[in-house]
Amino acid sequence: MSKSNDPIDRIARSCIAVRVRLLNRVITNLYDDALRPLGLKVSQANILVVAAKLGVARPAQVCELLNLDASTLSRNIERMQAKGWLEVVPDEDGRSQPFRLTAQGRKLLETAVPAWEQAQEKATALLGDAGVEMLHKITRPLGLSTKPY
Amino acid sequence: MSKSNDPIDRIARSCIAVRVRLLNRVITNLYDDALRPLGLKVSQANILVVAAKLGVARPAQVCELLNLDASTLSRNIERMQAKGWLEVVPDEDGRSQPFRLTAQGRKLLETAVPAWEQAQEKATALLGDAGVEMLHKITRPLGLSTKPY
DNA sequence: TCGACTTGGTTGTATATGCAACTTTAGGCG
DNA sequence: CGCCTAAAGTTGCATATACAACCAAGTCGA
Numbered sequence: 001m002s003k004s005n006d007p008i009d010r011i012a013r014s015c016i017a018v019r020v021r022l023l024n025r026v027i028t029n030l031y032d033d034a035l036r037p038l039g040l041k042v043s044q045a046n047i048l049v050v051a052a053k054l055g056v057a058r059p060a061q062v063c064e065l066l067n068l069d070a071s072t073l074s075r076n077i078e079r080m081q082a083k084g085w086l087e088v089v090p091d092e093d094g095r096s097q098p099f100r101l102t103a104q105g106r107k108l109l110e111t112a113v114p115a116w117e118q119a120q121e122k123a124t125a126l127l128g129d130a131g132v133e134m135l136h137k138i139t140r141p142l143g144l145s146t147k148p149y
Numbered sequence: 150m151s152k153s154n155d156p157i158d159r160i161a162r163s164c165i166a167v168r169v170r171l172l173n174r175v176i177t178n179l180y181d182d183a184l185r186p187l188g189l190k191v192s193q194a195n196i197l198v199v200a201a202k203l204g205v206a207r208p209a210q211v212c213e214l215l216n217l218d219a220s221t222l223s224r225n226i227e228r229m230q231a232k233g234w235l236e237v238v239p240d241e242d243g244r245s246q247p248f249r250l251t252a253q254g255r256k257l258l259e260t261a262v263p264a265w266e267q268a269q270e271k272a273t274a275l276l277g278d279a280g281v282e283m284l285h286k287i288t289r290p291l292g293l294s295t296k297p298y
Numbered sequence: 299t300c301g302a303c304t305t306g307g308t309t310g311t312a313t314a315t316g317c318a319a320c321t322t323t324a325g326g327c328g
Numbered sequence: 329c330g331c332c333t334a335a336a337g338t339t340g341c342a343t344a345t346a347c348a349a350c351c352a353a354g355t356c357g358a
Contacts, residue, residue: 299358301356301357301358302355302356302357302358303354303356304353304355305352305353305354306351306354307350308351308352309349309350309351310347310348310350311346311347311348311349312345313344313345314343314344315343315345316341316342316344317340317341317342318339318340318341320338320339321336321337321338321339322335322336322337323336325332325334326333326334327330327331327332327333328329328330
C-alpha cells in the first residue's frame with residue numbers, strides 16, 4: 001500500500017493546482033452551460049454582478065476584488081460594452097474609466113437569476129455543504145469581502 | 150445585520166463559481182510564478198506529469214482524467230511538442246495519437262520539482278490543511294483518481 | 299460487404315487570462 | 329513652474345479554454 005516517494009508521483013497525487021484547476025473547469029462549465037441560452041458566460045456574469053453591487057465601478061477596484069489582471073478586465077469590459085451591457089462614465093480623475101450597468105445589462109442579469117440558481121444547486125450538490133462552506137472560508141480573505149462590497 | 154434577499158445580493162454573497170474562479174486565478178498565478186524561470190506554465194506541467202505517469206498517454210484518456218476539452222488538449226500538445234517536451238507515437242488504431250514525454254520533457258519536469266514544492270507550500274498555507282484535505286475530497290470523484298492513474 | 303453509427307482528433311472561431319511595454323494623468327517636491 | 333515618480337488603463341503578444349463543425353478510422357448489423 002505504501003505510496004511512492006518519487007517526486008513526480010507526489011505531484012500527481014497531491015498537487016493543489018491540478019485540483020483547483022480541475023474544479024474550476026468543472027464548475028465553470030456547469031455555470032456556462034446554464035447561462036448559454038442567455039448568451040452569457042459566467043466570467044461576464046461575475047462582472048455584471050460586481051457592477052450591480054458597486055453602482056459605479058472603477059476597474060482597479062474590480063481587479064482587486066476579483067484578483068483579475070487589469071488587462072483582462074479591460075478587454076472583458078470592452079466586449080460587454082460592445083454588447084450594450086455596460087457603459088463607461090466620466091470621472092474627475094482623467095485616468096479612471098469607471099463603468100456601470102446599462103438598463104439592458106441590468107435586465108439581462110435579472111433574467112439570468114433562474115439559470116444561476118440552477119447551476120448553483122448543481123454545484124452545491126457536487127461540493128457538498130461542507131465543501132461549499134470551506135470554499136467560502138478559504139476565499140474570504142482573497143479579494144472578495146476583504147473590503148465591504 | 151439582516152442580509153438582503155435581493156437575488157443579485159445573494160449571488161454576490163454566495164456564488165460558488167465566483168469563488169472557485171477567484172481561487173483558480175490565485176493558485177494558478179502562484180504556480181505560474183514559481184515555474185516561470187523554467188519557461189513552464191502549470192497547465193503544461195499538469196500534462197507533463199500525466200504523461201510521466203502514463204508512459205504512453207492517449208489524448209482521450211487525458212481529457213477524461215483532467216476534464217479537459219479535446220480541442221484544448223490538442224493544442225496544448227501541439228505547443229509542447231513544438232518545444233520538444235512531448236512526442237507523438239504511432240498506434241495500431243489509426244485514429245489515436247498517443248504521446249509521451251521526450252527525454253528533454255522528463256528532464257524539465259525533474260528540474261521543476263523544487264519550484265513546485267515551493268508553490269505547493271504557499272498554496273497549502275493559503276488554503277490551510279483542512280482546506281487542502283477538503284479540496285482533495287471534493288475533486289477525487291472528478292476525473293482524477295476515479296480510475297487508477 | 300456495405301452503409302450507419304461511433305470514436306478519436308483537428309480546425310475555425312470566440313473568449314479569458316496574464317505579462318511586458320507603453321501612454322496618459324495625478325501628485326509631490328525642489 | 330518643471331521634473332520625477334506613482335497610479336490607471338490600454339495594447340501587443342502568447343497561452344488556455346471550450347463549442348461547433350468537420351474528417352478519418354473503426355465497429356457492427358443486415
